[in-house]
Amino acid sequence: MPEFKIYQSTGEQELFVEQSLQQVTAAASETVSAVVTVDDQQTFQEMDGFGASFTDSAAFLIHQVLDDEQRQEVMIKLFDPQEGIGLSVLRNPMGASDYARSVYSYNDLPAGETDLELKQFSVAHDEADIIPLLQQALKLNPQVKLMASPWSAPGWMKTSGSMIGGELKPEFYQAHADYFVRYIQAYAQHGLPIYAVTPQNEPLFEPQHYPSMLMLADAQSRFIRDYLKPALVNHDIDAKILCYDHNWDRPDYPLTVLEQAEAVVDGVAWHWYGGETSAQSAVLQAFAGTEVHFTEGSGGEWIPPFEQAFSNVMRTGIEILRNHSKSLVLWNMALDENNGPTVPGFGRSTCRGIVQINQQTRELVYTLDYYALAHFSQIIRPKALRLAAEASKETIRCVAFRNTDQSLALVLFNDSEENEHVSVQLPGAAPITITMAAKSAVSVLSNPSV
Structure with missing residues (x-):
């Protein structure tokens, strides 16, 4: 041997x-x-693992565009620890992101209506493609951990009245915390335990062409401390709460949240679209014992040549781990030949998926991100030190x-x-x-x- x-x-x-x-x-x-x-x-x-996201777009491509044989192949190659690369962390949008075929939440209402008791809450949208794939991933690799992040609260909870832009109204903080509870409970009913949540994806970025929600550090501290954590505790939910979920260039944000709500925050989630990886270590040094997670980084046409793009994932991935991250999660699990689908009005997408699925020909291509992740996930297993x-x-x-x-x-x-x-x-x-x-x-x- x-x-x-x-x-x-x-x-x-x-x-x-x-x-x-x-x-x-x-x-x-x-x-x-x-x-x-x-x-x-x-x-x-200690590592949780490596992975990507089953966005609405990625799940649609894998579940509906591929035939049964192709779908089985790609899921094995993604998640099986022996026959594939053993991905073990999935960070999914709660509702629509930029990579979705429509703008939706789990509690959409006509303009002017509210639903404080969330009587119309439903994850039926996810039952079509996302939940079946998550269940299959968990079957192929029981060590898979699921994270969840909203790109926006339901529009009726926000100052914009829409899932596009705006902030969460203070009078709906409790309803939004309950929204997290309902999501976690609904997924649990499908055999899908949620390991961790973040209050908001990229809370300092408020694009006007896809779901987004501004959430400043003081507001996030209050939401976590006074609403989200108590709601989870009251329903015996032990999902971790990771704050921030944005780029390395604003470490002041997680530092503020930790100063104000450290006792109920489990860790910090980071993205790679600005700043330096050392920010992860700097925040950890200030708040020892706080977990570090890397929850989103996409490759794309902004680094077009193969060598530079592959080098970027390898170089940055190693530095993310050397700066104490328990996870390394890229972005879309799959995109099509046009780097989509994207929400209506998004414009041209330049992102790259872990796999590419051609909607016209059904051709399945494993991209450089798949092989870069393989260099880590094939040999570094969950709970590795x-x-x-x-x-x-x-x-x-x-x-x-x-x-x-x-x-x-x-x-x-x-x-x-x-x-x-x-x-x-x-x-x-x-x-x-x-x-x-x-x-x-x-x-x-x-x-x-x-």
Whole structure:
């Protein structure tokens, strides 16, 4: 039995290919150019895992556009830990996001009406495509954790009277907290436990062409502390509450929420569309014990060449984990040949899904995000503990974990423009020297006995 499993990506034509140790080991005459050392005596966060989102658009494409055989294939390749890449975290919109075929909530009413008791609440929309796929994902991988985030409260609760823009009216804070309760209860009835919620997706961004809701830090603190947490407690719901759910460039927001509501906030959720990953560690340093989660990052045409786009996911993914995140969740699980569907009036989409499903031909393509996620999720399993790992050269990016079966998982990315001969020193194993092409990724998994 081999001592290591090794997976390598060297470019668009070679993505996450399993290699033998002999195929990647440098010749004895080659000079080691970098050393990576893993210290298993120093541990950090425990992983929940890796994943993406079953938006309305993604669920429609997988559940309705693909035929039964294709659907089974893609779900296995996404979620099965042995035959696929074992994705284990799903963060779903509560109602419509920008990637939905229509604008909807779970409690839509005619203009001027209210429903404080939520008598018309229903998740029937999700029962068509989203819930069946979540149930299948959970069956394929029982370790899957479900997160939920609203892009907007129902329009009748807001100053705009619409799911587009506006803020949550204070008189409807309790109704919105009850809305979360009803959602969690409805999903539980379908065998889908909700692991964590965030009060609002991107609360500082108020676009006028898709569902959104401005929620400033003071308002979020009050909503969580005085309404959402008490509502969950009153209904014996133990879902975690993660604040913020926005970019690294405004750490002042989660710091404010934690200052005002730390006792009832479990963690902070982050996105990658602005700022630096170090913000995750800075907030954690200020509030020790607060969980760190990365809940959304999309690739797209703004980084068009393959190498740059793949490098961005690998480089940033490693840094997200090195900055204490328990999760790494990209955006749409699937998009079509036009990077959609999107809500009416959205305009041209430039985002990239984990898979692409052509609505005209039903062609199914696994994108670079699938293979980049594979470098992490295939070897770093739920409940793995991050270990200290350092490289002697800054351009060799690395992150290491110990799985519950005691196997060691190491993800490497060569961020230089040259080939590197990297000596990997794992605890309890003889050093191995791996040849890494420029901008290539290598994942190393030791046997549990090593």
